[in-house]
Structure formats: structure tokens, C-alpha cells
Amino acid sequence: MSSPQADFPLFPQLPLELREEIWRFCLPNRVHELDRPLAENVYDVDEDHPAWCHLQRTSLVNGYPPLISRVCRESRAVAHETGRFLPLDQQDRIVEGEWYSDTLRHDAWRDAARDSVYLNWTRAYEVDFYYTEGDGSPLEYLAKQVSPTKGDGSMMAQYLDANFGPDYTEVSTSVYHPQDPNKERDSEALKQQSSWLVVTRVIVVHSDLQSAAATGLFGLLGDSLVQIVDCSNATRIRQYLDLAESCEQHHQVAIRQNLQQEPLNEVEQRLKWLVKRTQGSEELLSAMRPGIMFRLCTQQCDRRV
Template sequence: MTNDPQFHLFDQLPTELRLAVWRECLSHRVVELDYAWDEGAYLVILPTPCELRKTTKINRRPPIISWVCRESRLIAFEASHCLDMDSEPHLNTRWSSDLRLKKLRINPSRDAIHLNWTPCYEPSYQYSGSALDCLAWNAASLKGRGSLMFDYLDNAFDGEAPIEDRIEALQRLKNGAVVMRIIVVHTTFEKAMKSGLFGLLGDAPIQLVDISDEVRIGALMDFAERCESEIKGSIIKKQDFHRDSVESVKTILKGKLSKHFLPKEPRHYLTYIPP
């Protein structure tokens, strides 16, 4: 009898079983279409609690298992593909911006795609086309798994696309989500991994959490608040960790939705882990 938690006979398992284990190690990730503009993401909260661009860079790193061995690396990349936004004319036509990422690696069976851009970005960054249409087009290959910021539901819209085209774009987000709030978790990779809140191996730094999943939201909030309380001197502005009730969030969202839009339910919180 031994207390050794390691399984030393893994390399002796049949190849098919080892590959199946590696596949189970892959996380469900949120792929960002663009960099978040800190002032735009927080809007009225200045100074902002964190530089969200750093999180985007961390989120673009390959899965952890791609660093383990040749076999795991094969699994990490077999189901994903790299999308070069600049080499795809139809994507450039849909939306181009200073903040849009040039390359995305997407796993169609597991990933969701998120748009940080909102109308308040327009005065500060160049763009052409419709960011929402670009989101909907990319989400179509992910079974409609796409999310946008709550501020996108304001009275102002980006680009010159008519409202009919925007309605059609929103309808394509069959499993779409509206991000109501951003919570930043200031922690280390090791602590994030051990928490079990950011994928099996801690390599899913952005989490979309259903507003009705109060247990998971509570766990993330408690973890974020605890991590922030342990940091001394490096926090620009402390966050407000109050909990919103499901009904209050639904009321806010329904009050914002135009009659032109589908009655989508509030679905998620968005949590970032900066370095």
C-alpha cells in the first residue's frame, strides 16, 4: 500500500486509452476575438482594477498538455485549427479593428468565442464593418457558442449595418450569452490550477459562468476576494465583490433590450485571471 498519488504505469497503457486520457485533459476555453479596452470594459470604474490585455495574452497560450510530450501535443492540436483573420477576406469584410486579434486557435467541439468590442470603443479605435456580424459568423462554427458584452445592448451601435442585419446576426447566436459583469482574479497559475475553477489543468483563464449557477459564482467570488486580500501594494483599485441576485440581473437586462432584439436570457459572468 502506498500514498504516492502518481500513476507510474501510464506509458504502459494501450495507445487508444492514453490518447483518450489526454483528450479529457483539454479544457473548454473562451476564445477572444479582440483585446479588451480597459476603460471601455469597466466604463465608469476608473482607474480600472487590471490591464485586461495581459489576460488576453495568457488566454492565447497553447493548452498545458501541449508541453508534456509528443503524444499529448498531438492531441492538443488535432482537434483545433488556426484561423488567420487577415488571410480570410470574408472576415476582414465583416469587421476590421485595431483591437481585433490577427490569429485565433479554435477547438470547434469545446470552445466558445467572445467579443469584447462595444459601441463605446468607437471614438478611440479605428474599425470598419460590424463586430457583431463577425462574432456571429465565427460562432456559427461553434454551434452558436458566442458571447458579447452587456454594453453592446446600448442605443448606439457600431458600423453602418442596418438594424435588420444586426437582428439576423444575433439570431445566429443560438447558444449566445450576454456578459453582465467582469471579475478579475489576481493570483498565480499554481493557485488557479489547484482551485479547480479554471479547467482541469488551470489553462482556461477566462470563465463564462451561468448567472443561475450560484454555487460556482460564489466559489469564484470567494476565491477572487481571498486572492485580492492577500496581495499588498500592487492593486490599483479594489473590486466590489457584491453578489447580484438572478432576478435583479434579469430585470436589468430586460430593461436594456430593445424590441428589435431576441429576448435572450442573461447567461454569464466573465472572470479573468491576470498574470
């Protein structure tokens, strides 16, 4: 990448409307995480296979106000046009009839005009976090958070079936109990949107912020640390995988991720089986697309032995 010019002294002389347009262009389009991820629930971990990232730092920083909100009063005002923190009195609320978990975070910055929403939650979290059936389903909660203008929502494939993975087959068993009231509610929630990105893999790029930001893969200014890319965009997926690969080689990490690119038709097939088995519906097939999540972590989690 050629290095962009570091300064632009004429900027203050531009008309206000133009300056504001430029500030708007610098705002991140983020994946807004509704809840915190736990590495042991995202990855298959045990003593011999520790998780290669704690995931927490990425989550935290991805919920900070955009970088340009800290440049000057003018840029701050632009960031606040559509972005905000929830008021404090709404951050810890439990709404009756609405799904709730201790992993939910209401303290993250959210730009309703730009951000998509993502739910980390899967059944694996039930063990450690408060959750009662009958108080609304997690997918109902997610669907409600999808912004009507933006219309992007996504969840883990393992939400629909804990067994989902590279070896997933047509006959894998469904995660729902036969009498689970959430089965019906989840299906209804999914039908409320015409498109969903279903995260089939979570890959972490361990890099310093500056080099990662320079690639443009984590937002124009590197303040969009969580990305979900549609698997049909093979070229873009390749770019992230190459970046992850080069970081792992360059730093001689202790734990390596599987960075193979799965053929599109194979991942589509697995998602098809998943939707058919868990939702029992062909109707949802076209609405649900496979995606890969890429997270930028600036801590060196993968270098410990």
C-alpha cells in the same frame, strides 16, 4: 482540496486509445476571445478610479496552445486534432463585406470542438480603432465565428447599450442611431443562434497560477484563463467571487472590485430591458442569458498604488 497524486507510472502501459482519451480530457474548454479587450473600455475608469487590471496578459496567455500540447509528441498530436492557429497568410486578412477592427486577433489558438467565442467589442472602441459602418456588423462577425457544433457565443452587454450597468433602467436610451444599418443586421445575427451569454460584469481574479489552477475554476490545468458563467449558476458564481475576495484580502490590494453577488432576478430584469430596448423584440429574450466573466490575471495589477 486534497492534493492529487503527483505521478502515475503505469500511464505509458495503458493502451494508446486510453492514453489519448486521457489527454483529450486534459484539454481546456476555453472562451476564445475574437478581439483584444481594453481596460478603459471595459471599466468605468478615470484618474480617481484606475482600472484594477490591464486585461492584456490574460488575453495573450488564454490564446496560447493548451498546456498538454507541450508535454510530449503524443499529447501534442491530440491537441492538434481539433485545435490550431490560423495559417499566417490568413491572420491579417480583411474580408470584403466583413466587419474588421484593429483589435481583432487572429493569432490565438482555437479548438473548434471545445471553445466558445466571445467578442469584447463595444461602441467605446470605435473612437480609437478603425471601423466603418456598412461593412458588416460586429455581431454578424461574431455569429459567423460560432462553431456549428459548439453553438456558444457571447458578447458584452455594453455592446447593445453603452449605458448598461448596475443602475440600468427601463428607460435608458438605446445605443443605436435611428438610421444605423447595424441595428437590423445585429438583430438578424442574434436570431441565428438559439442561445447567447451576455456578459454583464467582468471580474478579475489576481492570483498566482498554481493556487488558481488548484481550485479547478480556470480549467483542469489552469490554462483556461477566461471564464463566462451563466448567472443562474449561483453556486459557481459564488465560488469565483469568493476566490477573488480571498485574493484581494490576502494581498491587501490598492484597488478593490465590487464583488457583491447580484440577485438573479435583478440581473435578468436588467437584461430584459436591454434586449427589449435595443432589439425591440421579445423573441430574443429567451435566447439571451446574463453571465459574468471571470479572468485570471497572474500579474499584480491591483497592488500598485
